[in-house]
Amino acid sequence: MKMVLTVAAVAFLGMAAPAPAEMIQEQQDLRATIEALSRRIEEQDKRLQELEAQQASPAATAPDTASEEYRQAQRQAIQDVLAEMKTQDKASKLPGWLDDLKFAGDLRLRYEYNGYNWGSTSDSDKKDRNRARYRLRFGVKKTWLDDQLEVGFRLASGENNDPTSTNQSFTQGFSKKPVWIDLAYARYTPKDFKGFSIIAGKMARPWITNDIFFDSDVNPEGAWAQYKAAKMGMFQPFAGAGYFVVNESSGGDDSTMYILQGGVKADITADMVYTFAANYQEWTGFSASGLSPRGNANPLSRIPGMRIVNLSNNLDVAEVFGKPLSVFGDFAYNFGEDDPNGDYKDQNKAFAAGVKWGKNKKKGDWSVKYRYGYVEANALPGAFVDSDFGFANRQGNSIGAEYNLLDSLTVGVDAYLTEPIFSPTTNSGSSIREDLTTTIMANLIWKF
Template sequence: MKTTPYRLGAIAPRSGLIGATALVGASMFAGPAMASDTTMQLIQMMRDNGSITQAQYNQLKAAAADDEQQQAHAQSARPVADQASLEARVDDKLAEMEWASKIKLKGDIRLRYQYGDNSGRENAAGNNIDRNRGRVRYRLGIITTPMDRLEVGAGLASGGSDPRSTNQTFSDNFSSKGINLDYAYAQYEFTDYFAAIAGKFKFGDYLWIPTDVMWDGDINPEGVSARLNFDNALGESFANGGLWVLNEFGGNNSDPYLYYGQLGQQLASGNVFATLAGTWYGFENTAQPGTFNPDYSAGTNTDDQFGIVNVNGELGTKFAGGKASLIGEYLLNTETDTNEDTGFAFGAKVGIERWSFKYIYADLDANAVPDIFPDSDRLGGATDMKGHEIAGAYALTDVVELGLDYYNTERKSIDLDEQILQADLSVKF
């Protein structure tokens, strides 16, 4: 039997088309470059040796060209698809991290050298004892906005439980220093003009106070407050009010508290600005022992009844590179049975570019205000006192400041005076 050697030309025309199509399809996996070169060479060779007809050649050539165009289009579309996929993944990550945009950290650290000369602190020989202290204050706050118009904040601060101090003195052989809850509040803005706050919070926009003759700047009251402000022909009017808890006793339901209401008006005309406000503080159940913690009060009140009228104001002007203003407060305790019922403070503030200066003269009768509230740097926050404060500061940068603060204060009813000098380096972040 005679056999026929194998060659391409022996393939039947129909089966030749099928085989050629398979070869073309296989070559397409090598990419567009092979489809345009090797594939066309294969089908041309098959036509030349008779494996496929001219019509089949034309059909395969058209199919190869169509496949080449589709693959080229797919290749050009891939970067666009890859970019879209990348953008989708980035959007997903940003959505997962959206909470971060609702959180703000803020804080400061203050390093202080303090010198004190107190005539009431004497040694056995009757000589005054000077006091030198290194001190540090550290505060860190976390402010969040979980939803529109709602703000929740909490802050930690160095110091102990004294409401008037967040300082820690360098002492006790490098002992660790305490950190406490300084404030924790929730605030909601019902409209652009009305807001309320509850918890332990800073005075902020809920009580306008130009000096610290009644309120030490470290005090954060506890309770609830509200504010209302609106524009008028003179400028902006504001009304503040609230109820603050003073203490809580488990043995009765007559817990001491205070409530207050404040009305004020801000004025502005050209470079001149002014603020005038009046405040009423009402106190309830303060006659109970322990209402004002003796560990933190100065012990200078002789009466425990308070109802305080407070009038305060500021008048200033702006000029190139800064501003200056006069400030003042007047206080009257209408509830005390004693004649030691008034207090006042007046002074001035100046800010010129990176420099700032302040002067305050303060005078408090023994029962003008509770002796647990005033600035603790004036004779430990005592009432029955009068004295001067002169302060200056220079901002090295937007966040770093050097400051000097000098107090010269004396008790009015006894022979006691004190001088304090504080040198500060403060850093905000």
């Protein structure tokens, strides 16, 4: 009987045992509880022996009475241990506000080479660079109201407050490195209004475009609402609208961005999905935004406004030669470009295209990609164009490959070869500073 009860107790506690990731203290408490239950069972065995001895004596009670007394004592002992377990469980539980917390982050170690071919440029003082860098990001999010309300934030490394980069170089005499607020948002997705959601704060880019036109590290600040309609056959329409603060000034004009987007997702086949999106961006007070030109006409006062139409096309195929394939093509046109001095007249178009074959999810997975970009000087806000590509007034190619050493650990390499599109001094790109730029990046990425 002792063995049966002990095995049953251990099995019961095994089912209730925490996952391997729980604290060592909790495991020790469980072991102590099992030992307490074993001691109680030993005490009941001893009591049974006493009852059996009494039964063997002339004055012994009836066998049924002795057995019932033992069973009652046994049940009471187990109830006492279970009550003690519940008390310990309540004491060890985290506060309720910590329920449903989700943590995520990544660490990227990088070697980066930047090479410059100056051609006919006289400004040849800029030297090639070799840098060791890292990116560290850590975020937390929590949900309430049956997952209708989500609040989250993320911290990230970065050499400064540049919105297009979270890279930090190893430099400055082993100094401590800064941490920045990268995300801080709240999202509401009501179940009574299926397909609708609204998000406010500092958020990941919510509208559809490519990472050359709008750097993936840039997290806009404002509000965005979107609606995805129910599927209509193979089609699912969607729409969104946003208001974002670029710069707020107490003594002057504010700079803001309004955006409207509409599109449709089409399930062409079970394994092929096409997505089309068109957005219109209105950048008000652009010359007062305080942004760095980064390829735009300089100073920004030469650009009275930005009114951009961006068309995006994406095709995702589940399997091509055993791996998923993604293709994109985007075009943008700035109707607000009007350089009064005429140096950058009609420099208001941008397009990009690319393909990625493969996907990185588990050990042994690999992928390769290629992209081409062409961004004229005043086509897009240069401060938010892909920093690895070289911001605005650039054209060129990039290739990359990534391999999963483990499910959460990858190695990869990316290479960019870009050059300027236009120089107002020569009406060409031949003598603009940083003629031809080669960038090579080797990465080791751990996701957790």
